[in-house]
Amino acid sequence: MTTSDVESNRFLELLTEQDRAQLQPYVQTITVAGSQLLHAGGEEYDYVILPYSGAIGLKAPYPPDNLIDTVVVGREGVVGALSAIATTPSPYAAHTLLPARIARIPKLAFRNMLDSSPQMREVVARFECGLLTKVQQSVCCAAAHSVEARLCRWLLEIQDRSQGDRLAFTQDLIAQSLGVRRTTITLVAGKLQQSGVIRWQRGQVQIANRSFLEQHVCSCYAAMNNHSWMFECAPHQRLEQRLNGPEQQFSQSVNVRPREPGGLRLRP
Ligand SMILES: [Zn+2]
Numbered sequence: 001m002t003t004s005d006v007e008s009n010r011f012l013e014l015l016t017e018q019d020r021a022q023l024q025p026y027v028q029t030i031t032v033a034g035s036q037l038l039h040a041g042g043e044e045y046d047y048v049i050l051p052y053s054g055a056i057g058l059k060a061p062y063p064p065d066n067l068i069d070t071v072v073v074g075r076e077g078v079v080g081a082l083s084a085i086a087t088t089p090s091p092y093a094a095h096t097l098l099p100a101r102i103a104r105i106p107k108l109a110f111r112n113m114l115d116s117s118p119q120m121r122e123v124v125a126r127f128e129c130g131l132l133t134k135v136q137q138s139v140c141c142a143a144a145h146s147v148e149a150r151l152c153r154w155l156l157e158i159q160d161r162s163q164g165d166r167l168a169f170t171q172d173l174i175a176q177s178l179g180v181r182r183t184t185i186t187l188v189a190g191k192l193q194q195s196g197v198i199r200w201q202r203g204q205v206q207i208a209n210r211s212f213l214e215q216h217v218c219s220c221y222a223a224m225n226n227h228s229w230m231f232e233c234a235p236h237q238r239l240e241q242r243l244n245g246p247e248q249q250f251s252q253s254v255n256v257r258p259r260e261p262g263g264l265r266l267r268p
Helices: 010-014 017-026 081-086 107-116 118-144 147-160 171-178 182-194 210-216 220-231 235-244 247-254
Strands: 028-032 037-039 047-051 056-062 066-073 093-096 100-106 166-168 198-201 204-207
Touching: 010 118, 017 100, 017 107, 047 107, 066 118, 066 147, 066 171, 081 107, 081 118, 100 107, 107 118, 118 147, 118 220, 147 166, 147 171, 147 182, 147 204, 147 210, 147 220, 171 182, 182 198
Parallel strands: none
Antiparallel strands: 028 100, 037 093, 047 100, 056 066, 056 093, 166 204, 198 204
């Protein structure tokens, strides 16, 4: 497995070549349709999931029987890594929001690798910090921002991880994902459709005017992407600097590049 493979994932890219080679025998690559359950909340993860494509929603339970998206993860992320370390059930469910190609690694193999590789532990720690940052921002977004702005963010996040402009979603699914009433989504999406921003046909949303969404999305969209600096320098290089180099050198290495305005774009 090399980082030049067509199918790749940011977590795998940041591992050392040695760690990638040792993981390779355990990697199972599968294709999953949209709206499929990958992990039921309340159970331990059986696998650590590394998306090559598509989008996975991490969902929190919302009584009595609803699930709300807290974070959307694509090929820039990893799902279930912390559960593999902590050996505790995760209350959060994971569903595919888009059809996805994923690599999955049995949690025991993943855990054994972590026990032998400080570099890999560093990568996991960094990704879990990034995930926690996104969850915290998602809480702020739900509490402070309008449904219109949140819908713009959700559509942008999904399109960032899609292969095109047509997304197969019902209004029911979007309402569930955002934790609002279906009638609210009908009203808000109707305004976007009347303005020509989206076209809604037969369970498909076509994004016709992405720039409008970018102008009207809440600040959380950029905030969730702006911590991408955490992943821009291979962690094993940073670890070497921290262990062997002067502290000042490590501190300077944190800000290796200015953050991109508008956040990380995942689409080619
Ligand atoms: Zn927001």
